[in-house]
Amino acid sequence: MPISYLLIRAGGAGADAWRATLESGLVEVAARSMLLALLVAVGTVLVAVPWAFLVVRSDLPGRRGWALAGALPLVIPSYVGAFALVGAFGPRGLLQSMLEPFGVERLPEIHGFSGAVIVLVLFTYPYVFLLVAAAFRSVDASLERAARGLGRTPWQAFRATTLPQLRSSIVAGALLSALYTLGDFGVVSILRVDTFTRQVYLRYGPLLDREGAAILGLVLCLLTFIVLVIERRVLRGDQQASRRRVAARDATDRVRLGRWTVPALLFVSLSTTFALLVPMAVLAWWLAGIGVDGAWLDRWSDTFVATGGSVLASGLGAIVAVAFALPVAYLLVRRPGRLPSMIEAVVYSGYALPGIVAALGLTFFATRTAFWLYQTLALLVVAYVIRFLPQAVGAVRSSLERVNPSLEHAARGLGAGRFTAFRRVTVPLALPGILAGAMLVFLTALKELPATLVLRPTGYSTLATEVWRHTAVSDYREAALPALVLVAVSAVPLWLLVIRPASATTGAGD
Numbered sequence: 001m002p003i004s005y006l007l008i009r010a011g012g013a014g015a016d017a018w019r020a021t022l023e024s025g026l027v028e029v030a031a032r033s034m035l036l037a038l039l040v041a042v043g044t045v046l047v048a049v050p051w052a053f054l055v056v057r058s059d060l061p062g063r064r065g066w067a068l069a070g071a072l073p074l075v076i077p078s079y080v081g082a083f084a085l086v087g088a089f090g091p092r093g094l095l096q097s098m099l100e101p102f103g104v105e106r107l108p109e110i111h112g113f114s115g116a117v118i119v120l121v122l123f124t125y126p127y128v129f130l131l132v133a134a135a136f137r138s139v140d141a142s143l144e145r146a147a148r149g150l151g152r153t154p155w156q157a158f159r160a161t162t163l164p165q166l167r168s169s170i171v172a173g174a175l176l177s178a179l180y181t182l183g184d185f186g187v188v189s190i191l192r193v194d195t196f197t198r199q200v201y202l203r204y205g206p207l208l209d210r211e212g213a214a215i216l217g218l219v220l221c222l223l224t225f226i227v228l229v230i231e232r233r234v235l236r237g238d239q240q241a242s243r244r245r246v247a248a249r250d251a252t253d254r255v256r257l258g259r260w261t262v263p264a265l266l267f268v269s270l271s272t273t274f275a276l277l278v279p280m281a282v283l284a285w286w287l288a289g290i291g292v293d294g295a296w297l298d299r300w301s302d303t304f305v306a307t308g309g310s311v312l313a314s315g316l317g318a319i320v321a322v323a324f325a326l327p328v329a330y331l332l333v334r335r336p337g338r339l340p341s342m343i344e345a346v347v348y349s350g351y352a353l354p355g356i357v358a359a360l361g362l363t364f365f366a367t368r369t370a371f372w373l374y375q376t377l378a379l380l381v382v383a384y385v386i387r388f389l390p391q392a393v394g395a396v397r398s399s400l401e402r403v404n405p406s407l408e409h410a411a412r413g414l415g416a417g418r419f420t421a422f423r424r425v426t427v428p429l430a431l432p433g434i435l436a437g438a439m440l441v442f443l444t445a446l447k448e449l450p451a452t453l454v455l456r457p458t459g460y461s462t463l464a465t466e467v468w469r470h471t472a473v474s475d476y477r478e479a480a481l482p483a484l485v486l487v488a489v490s491a492v493p494l495w496l497l498v499i500r501p502a503s504a505t506t507g508a509g510d
Contacts, residue, residue, distance in 0.1 A: 001365050001386075002353055002357055002360065002362065005214070005360060005361035005364040006217050006360075007218070008364075009210060009211060009213075009364070010211070010215045010217075010218045012211070013211035017211040026216070029195060029196055029216070030219060033182060033223065036113065036181055036193070037177075037182050037227070040124060040177055040180075040181045041174040041181075042174070043117060043118075043121035044124055044125040044174060045128055047125040047128075047271060048070075048126070048128035048132055049128070049132055049166075051066070051070050051125075051129055051267075051268060051271065052070070052129055052132040052133040052135075052136050053136065053255075054257075054264050054268065055070065056136035058255045058256075058257050059255070059256055059257060061261070061265070066268050066272075069268065069272045069276065070126060070130075070133070071130060072276050072494075073122065073123055073125070073126050073276050074126045074127075075494050076123060076276070076280075076490075077123075077449070077487075077490070078119065078120060078124065078186060079185075079186025079187055079190060079468070080486065081119055081123045081275070081279050082190040082191055083467075083471045083479060083483075084278070084279035084476075084483070085110065085119055085122075085278065085279065086110055086476070087282045088278050088279075088282045089110050090107070090109075090110045090111065091109070093107070094282065111192050112191065112193065113193055116187055116193045119191065120181050120184065123275060124180050124181070127176045127180070128170065128173030128176070129173075130173075131173040135168075135170075139162055139166065143161040143162070144157045146161075147161050175230070179224060182196070182224050182227070183353075183354030183450075184197060185197040185354075185356060186450075186468070196223075196354075197356050200213045200220065200360070201213075201450060204454070213360065217357045220354055221354075221357060224353070224354070283480045283487075284484070286476060286477045286480035287481055289477060299478070299481055300481070302461070302466065303481050303482050303485055305461060306465070306482055306485075307463060309460055309461050309463075310446055310463045311446075311489065312377070313377060313380055313381065313452070313462060314384070314446045316384075317381050317384030317441060317445040318445065320381055321388055321389050322392050322396065322434055322437055322441070324385060325392035326396060326427075328347060329396040329397040330400060330426075332393075333397055333400045333401055334400075334405065347389055347393055348390045350386040350387055350390065351390040353386065353387065354450070355383070355450040356450040358386050358387055358451055359383055360454070362382060362455060377457060379455050380455040380456055380457075383455050384441070384451070387444075387445075387448070388441045388444050391440045391441050391444060392440070393437075396430065396434055399431075399432060399433020399434060400430050400433070402429075402430075403426050403429045403430050407429070408422065408426050411425045436497055439493040439496050440497055443490055443493040443497065446463070446489060447464060447490065449468060453468065463482045463483075463485055463486040466479075466482035467479050467482050467486065
């Protein structure tokens, strides 16, 4: 539907509209967007891979705590991190006010392209970190020991045996960061970087140039699909990689850091400081600075209403996404073939659609075909399902693959129908993965900004839109309360999904 909208709108635009869009800097915007995605992908790898190595393969002091710290920035939406870092290090920010008595009148500008790269790296590297840390725990360490026994140095053995086993996780995480960057709207808007998503939103909204927005959206979709094709080609050679897992890594496999212990601790400490501690400290400082005034009750009332709106919309999106993911995942696991593969490709194409593009397509559909859906919560839930259904399918599929089909066959042999056997045997055994998929969709939908801005019913507020309402006019202090509540609500599914299992796994490994 969203792709059809773009094709209809862009195809129906006249030559003048295409010419005007091309002459308005389309090539420059495309180059800037792709360069931003590339630099963020590289940056996340440079941060996440050493961090994962340190917490899994080295004798870094406090490995368990640093493993949890590597995932915690996921609770902070990137646009919240962006305006918090602007408040800390930007012009007239907290750091400058602290340095003014020492004669520092202006700090280097954080707005712009370089600032966007830094912010997006800080708040997307956990995607790479989680994948690579899991890969480190599952690689076959005996290969590296064998290489060492054949006279290779530690680095040569690691590069020849372990690094190839990590390749798919590194590439998948980096390209996930690149896709996130291509679809990002909040960070680039706050830091004033002209990318596709910002241009599409401006043309659709304030500029009322729907044809131009569709043309830019179509090009943006093309770029995201190019990224997906590159991912498939790069990972094609990794399909035969070793899948053997290790329950816990032997202490003799850990690399002794020695004199590198202090630099390693400095590296993870600085990353945690800028990605987690500084944003939270700035938000808390702003909230404390507001104090209790006449508008105090109104602020909390608005935030409470927005919290309810966020939980309701994201919760419905998670429930519907899991309901659709179950039959899709079941087909992929139990009935593999050409048709299930085609269904999987269609499902995963939704993840390549930036939120703003999906929102435009659904708005066009509602206003032209199903007007009764326009300005309803149901349409927003549909957008969440289109965008985040692949997350639910991936989690449910992984869980179903671990359920022995012979149990279902036994239930059917005892007289249960196909659906009854699935409901009473397979679903309970796959329930952890189903719940994980629901939590993942809930967490992602909770932080979704552009689709929520475009599709929410009039007067309907969420925590994300409340944050945006204040940051759009640079009223960062007023945005602190909904931002902190958004972080707190996001921490609940993250704890259930990532931190609690990681804590248990890391504890067992230690």
